Structure formats: C-alpha cells, structure tokens
C-alpha cells in the first residue's frame with residue numbers, strides 16, 4: 001500500500017510538521033455543520049461533500065494517510081477533487097482558537113475558487129488574490145493568519161531552499177504577484193493556508209502509472225479513474241459497463257473506491273436458477289480492466305430463509321416501454337409484504353426529543369377551518385346575507401327568511417400523504433458517522449410518522465425494492481387504515497436494505513392506494529437515493545422513462561407527486577421525472593429527518 | 606378594503622429599474638387589453654413594477670393582497686349599513702373597472718379557487734364584470750387592466766392556478782435582478798454608496814447560491830434594500846446584515862452561524 005501513497009509529499013510532511021497548540025485546537029466536527037453551506041455560498045461545487053483529509057469519509061476515524069505513511073504527526077492540508085472538499089480533521093496551528101477556526105473558513109473560501117493557472121505557488125497565490133478582491137471582508141483575517149504563520153516557518157539551510165521559501169513568503173504577503181518556484185528547489189515546507197500541492201488521490205494515481213508526481217497543481221478532477229473514496233453512485237457511462245453495486249468490504253476501498261462489477265447480461269427470461277447464481281456471485285474487477293487476480297464476491301443479499309413475509313399472491317402491474325411507447329400490461333408482479341421479525345416497539349430513545357418537538361410543531365398545523373356562509377345555524381351572523389335580505393325585504397322583493405348564519409365546521413385539513421421509501425441496496429451505503437443511508441431513512445420515517453400522527457393528516461408509509469419484474473417488493477409499514485402505534489413503529493424499525501429500485505411499479509401501486517383516500521389533496525412523497533434500476537433492462541433510459549410515466553399517471557389522477565432525494569446527482573434526472581419543482585435534493589443526508597418534516601409542513605401549509 | 610377610494614393625485618413616478626423589456630411588454634399588453642400574470646420570488650420587485658407602470662401610464666392602481674379567506678364579495682363589493690340604511694359599496698375590482706384603472710391581485714394562488722372564478726368574464730374578450738347582488742353588469746373601459754402575481758416556489762406545489770384561469774393571461778417571469786441592476790436599486794432605494802452597494806450585491810450572490818438547498822427562499826432584493834438603508838443610516842454593517850439578511854432567512858443556529866461567516870467575507874472586521 002505504501003507504494004500508492006508514499007509520494008514525496010508524505011516524506012515531506014513527516015519532516016516539516018508544525019508543532020501545534022492542542023489547547024487551541026478546532027475540530028472539523030465543530031465547523032462541519034456550517035461547512036457545506038459556507039462552501040456553497042462561496043461558489044463551491046454544490047455536488048461536493050466535505051470530508052476529513054485524514055483519508056476516510058468525514059467522521060470515520062481512520063487515520064489512513066498517517067497509518068500508511070507510518071507517521072503520526074503530520075500537517076493536514078486541504079484539497080478538492082471531483083468528489084469532495086477535504087479539510088484537516090483538526091487545526092491547532094495557532095495558539096488562538098479563533099484563528100484556527102478562521103483558517104477553516106479561509107481554506108473553504110480558497111478551495112471554492114475556480115482552479116487557477118500556474119504551479120502550486122502561483123495558483124494558490126492567484127486564488128488568494130481572487131478571494132481578497134471578491135471578498136474584502138476576508139482581508140483582515142487573512143493578514144492575521146499570515147502574520148501569525150511567518151514566525152512558525154523555518155529558514156531552510158541551503159540556498160535553493162531559501163529562494164523557494166523567499167518566494168513563498170512573498171506570495172503570502174503579496175498575493176497575486178507570485179512567480180513560479182525556482183527550478184530545482186527541494187520540496188518546500190507545507191503552507192497550511194494553501195491547498196495541497198499534490199493531493200493524495202492524484203499522487204496515488206500518478207504513482208500507479210509509474211510516474212513521479214509533478215510538483216504542479218494538477219487538476220485532480222482528471223484523476224477520476226482512481227477515486228480513493230467510496231463513491232455513492234456510479235455515473236451513467238460507468239453504468240453501461242455493468243457497474244452496479246457498492247460493497248462494504250473495507251479492504252477494497254483502500255486501493256480503490258469502488259470496483260466494477262461485470263454482470264452477466266440478462267434480459268427478461270425467467271431463468272431462475274442461473275439468475276440466482278448471477279445474483280449471488282458476481283465477478284469483480286477494477287476499472288473494468290482484466291486483472292490478474294479476479295476477486296470473487298459474495299453479496300450479502302438476504303437469503304430466502306431470512307426474507308420478509310409475503311401477503312397474498314401479488315398483483316400484476318403494467319410497465320412503460322419507451323421504445324414501443326406503450327404500457328405493457330401485467331408486466332411486473334408486485335408483492336405486498338410485511339418486514340420479517342417486526343415486533344411492536346416504542347420509539348427509540350434517541351429520537352424522543354426530536355419527536356416531542358415535532359409533535360408540538362405539527363399540532364400547531366391546525367386543521368384548516370373554512371368559513372361556510374349561508375348556514376341555517378352557526379356561531380356567527382352572515383352579515384352580507386342579512387344586509388342583502390334586509391335591503392330586499394325593504395324593497396318588498398324578499399319573501400322567506402334565507403339561512404343567515406356562518407359556521408366554521410372543523411373541517412379536517414383534508415390532506416392525505418403516502419410516503420414511499422426506496423429500500424434498495426444502495427441505501428446501504430455509508431454516510432460517515434450517521435451510519436448508513438438506511439438508518440437515516442429509518443429515522444426519517446419514524447419522525448415523519450410522529451409528526452403526521454400529531455397533525456392528524458391521513459398517512460401511509462410504504463417501502464419498496466425489487467428483484468426483476470417478477471418481484472417488486474412492496475413493504476407495508478403503516479397502512480392508511482391503521483393507527484400509528486408500536487406495531488407500525490416495530491415494522492419501520494425492522495426495515496433492511498436489499499435488492500434494486502424498480503420505481504415505476506411501486507409508484508403505480510402507491511397511486512392506486514392513495515386514490516382510495518377521500519382527502520381533497522393527496523401527496524405522494526417519494527424518498528429515494530438514486531436512479532431507478534433493476535437487474536434486467538430496467539436501467540438507464542428504460543427505468544427513467546417508466547418512472548416518469550408512473551409519475552405522470554399519478555399527476556393525471558390528481559395526486560401531487562414529490563420526490564425527496566439524497567442523491568447529489570439527482571439534478572441530472574429528477575427534473576425529467578418530477579418536473580422542475582417536483583423534487584428537492586437533500587445535500588446533507590444527515591438532515592433528511594428534519595428536511596422531510598419541514599418540507600411536509602411547507603408543502604401543505 | 607371596501608372603503609371608498611380617493612383617487613390619488615398625480616404622484617411622482619415610483620422608481621423602478623427595468624431588468625429587460627418588461628416595461629414594453631406591460632404597455633403592449635395594456636394597449637391590447639390583455640390581462641397579465643407576473644410570477645417571481647418574493648421581494649423581487651413585482652409590486653414595485655406594477656406601481657411604476659400604473660404611474661407611467663397614468664392609471665389608478667387598486668391592489669388586493671389575496672389570502673385563503675378572500676371571498677368574491679371582497680373583490681366585487683357588498684352592502685354596508687350606513688345612516689340606518691343599506692348602501693352598496695364597490696370592492697376594489699369593481700372600482701378598478703369603473704375607473705378604467707389597474708387591478709392588481711398579489712399572491713393570487715392564495716385566493717380560493719371559487720374566488721378567482723369571478724375574474725373569468727373580465728379576462729376573456731367579453732371584458733365584463735357581472736355584479737350579481739345589484740344586477741349590474743359593467744363593461745370594462747379600455748384603460749382597465751387586470752394584473753395578478755404569484756410566487757412559484759416549490760413550497761407552493763399544492764397551490765397553483767387552475768389551468769382555465771392561468772390560460773387567460775399573458776405571463777412575465779421575474780427573478781432577482783442581475784448584479785448591475787441590483788446595484789442601481791440599492792443605490793437609489795437604499796441610499797447606499799457605490800462601494801457598499803457592491804459588497805451587498807456580492808453578498809447577495811453568495812447567499813443566493815444557497816436558495817433551494819439550505820434556505821427555502823433566496824435572499825430578496827427587498828431585504829438587501831433594508832440592509833442598505835440601515836447601514837446608510839449609520840448602523841454597523843455586520844449588525845445590519847445580521848438583522849436584515851441573516852435572521853430573516855432561517856431559525857437554525859448552524860445555518861445562522863454559517864450565514865454570518867458568509868457575511869464576514871464581505872463585511873468582516
């Protein structure tokens with residue numbers, strides 16, 4: 001592993017570590033809740049996550065770089081690639097905590113600038129200058145950061161080292177005027193105010209190709225091929241090659257963030273035996289290239305014995321074939337199920353406080369009272385009608401007394417909401433310290449249900465996953481007819497991720513359930529984490545078009561479909577599926593529970 | 606709402622900085638006697654635009670802010686008791702028709718659907734307003750124009766205009782003004798000097814990147830004008846930004862702290 005990462009930079013950081021002031025340390029955890037928002041406001045790519053620079057997703061405490069390089073004290077620098085913005089896990093460079101905190105924000109502002117020309121020195125100096133002109137409020141902070149940094153830096157012993165150090169100091173003091181580093185100078189001391197000269201992923205990639213990493217600031221977006229970190233989703237071109245799942249196998253991710261899965265082509269034929277074989281043993285190779293050592297993988301899909309409990313024989317549902325531009329009747333079999341091993345359970349303790357708060361808020365969403373005029377009895381007089389009646393009576397037109405009261409019948413909000421959650425295997429992916437997406441979805445469902453039960457709107461909760469068209473699994477978590485009680489909570493607590501995302505069929509079934517609800521406004525809320533896909537041809541365009549049709553059908557039937565997703569790339573396809581205003585992307589998946597409930601409140605207000 | 610209207614004397618033209626050709630579109634629609642629908646986020650200048658155009662065309666303006674309890678009588682008129690007698694009193698819509706002026710229904714999606722139906726005969730080529738209670742039927746004079754506005758944010762997916770209502774209007778989409786225009790607005794409206802206006806506009810650009818992700822609604826021109834006014838009146842810039850731009854946007858402590866960090870990139874000490 002050392003050979004992948006042990007670039008000159010690691011040798012360098014080992015040598016030139018700043019001492020640090022632990023008592024003034026500021027942790028990434030402290031600024032993380034504000035980081036995403038700040039980085040985006042600075043113009044940073046909204047698709048990027050924020051991660052700790054120690055080498056794993058933020059929150060996972062594995063000091064990867066340190067372990068690999070065999071050192072423990074090193075300077076962590078910030079950098080950005082196509083996946084994330086990486087920030088030091090802690091900053092204790094300065095004796096003043098305010099400065100350490102300021103350095104986090106400075107680094108985010110700098111990293112949000114578009115990549116500048118030139119080598120490491122020039123591009124950082126250029127970026128700094130741009131920050132200071134577009135954000136004059138940062139000037140004071142920057143000056144303080146530089147003034148406090150200079151005394152911490154050593155003077156190199158030899159001449160070229162001194163020239164380089166001189167150039168760096170000049171660039172720090174007069175941003176925007178830097179010339180390139182003197183040729184042939186040894187690796188300079190790290191500059192914690194600047195971005196990483198040779199981000200680990202790029203270094204690893206270069207190393208892998210047998211090249212020495214260049215000193216220049218490479219645009220690390222190009223190093224797509226070697227993402228060290230686990231990616232949540234494949235992109236469409238990867239998809240063509242059969243990449244479909246991610247694994248939890250940590251060992252894999254130390255050399256690559258994900259692996260390609262060569263899946264056997266299978267179309268519609270119900271070749272159960274062979275297909276099951278395919279499902280359980282997939283051939284894995286890196287980057288689709290043939291590797292000498294092909295790995296065999298067992299996917300931990302639930303075996304039949306541990307499966308959920310089916311209810312009835314299932315329902316046949318149509319599916320849209322975009323090539324033939326028609327709905328193919330009885331194409332999928334949807335199987336209603338109950339989660340296995342669900343026993344009544346109370347709301348978990350850790351959610352109690354949030355649930356109490358939500359219940360209070362949602363109770364206040366008082367049922368919409370509408371004034372009804374012209375009632376035969378009621379608490380208020382209908383003045384308009386009385387005056388008209390008197391006027392007409394006076395002119396001798398009116399005869400019998402009309403109904404002259406106003407009533408305020410406690411009409412329900414007349415709102416029904418069906419929440420459909422994607423429980424496919426991709427929800428098993430990892431989110432850092434909040435655990436897996438499935439945990440966040442589970443908590444979201446629990447809190448959402450508490451909120452809706454408090455405001456009295458009719459609601460149902462369902463989950464789905466699929467295993468080809470013959471098995472669209474439709475989990476009943478809370479039916480419309482039943483109360484939200486510990487039995488329903490137990491079912492939500494028992495959900496597990498599995499299989500794929502045949503979204504169209506699940507939406508169609510949800511539509512027909514929701515249409516049976518007598519409410520005036522009916523909201524079909526879909527919580528998803530990615531594109532529709534399934535093992536057969538239900539992928540790419542086919543899956544997207546079928547889902548789009550299902551959404552259109554729901555809308556035509558008078559329902560309001562709305563999708564909430566944690567897929568950062570959702571902007572690419574969700575407008576096509578749900579319309580420009582029919583979806584919302586939750587960039588910080590940990591906030592899904594809050595976002596979901598506040599979204600519901602604002603949608604229905 | 607039903608108080609008798611006193612025609613305003615020729616007021617000075619309210620300041621409005623055009624973004625594109627909206628003034629020409631408005632005037633053309635008025636000349637052709639077509640109703641106009643304006644959509645756009647809150648505080649982007651819709652109301653101001655209508656006020657400006659009304660003054661420019663020399664037309665009286667009757668504005669109604671719609672809400673879910675607005676009845677047809679609130680628009681058309683009702684009987685009132687005066688001096689022991691009942692007296693018919695025109696609603697703002699009727700007054701606008703009689704006066705040949707502009708009737709502006711703000712946030713029209715908030716009104717109940719049965720209320721907006723009274724607009725139908727006025728918004729097709731009949732241009733009439735039947736007043737059921739008095740048996741009168743008014744024909745709108747050429748000067749009359751109906752203008753409605755709404756905010757099509759995603760929070761409002763459950764509330765939209767009926768297609769049959771919607772398809773009676775010429776529509777203009779508004780958005781927050783581009784930086785150069787907003788700069789002028791802040792100088793004219795907020796009394797900001799060039800340097801202050803620049804920083805506020807830069808801050809607005811930063812904050813608007815968060816609309817839809819972290820903030821339900823992006824910061825409006827209206828709020829920027831507030832901030833400019835407070836600063837111009839001597840309030841410390843950071844304080845003004847906090848009270849006028851940050852606190853109105855969110856209640857979440859983390860979001861507020863992050864927004865203040867953004868403010869500091871423009872107005873930091």
Ligand SMILES: Nc1ncnc2c1ncn2[C@@H]1O[C@H](COP(=O)(O)OP(=O)(O)OP(=O)(O)O)[C@@H](O)[C@H]1O
Pocket residue numbers: 620621622623624645646647648649650651652653654711756782790794826827830
């Ligand atoms: N183009 C502009 N020219 C002049 N002033 C503007 C312009 N755009 C916005 N403003 C300023 O912004 C303020 C708010 O605008 P206005 O009240 O018209 O918003 P609105 O779109 O009607 O908002 P809402 O939907 O909340 O009613 C105005 O008072 C004015 O100061």
Ligand SMILES: [Mg+2]
Pocket residue numbers: 651652653711
């Ligand atoms: Mg307005």
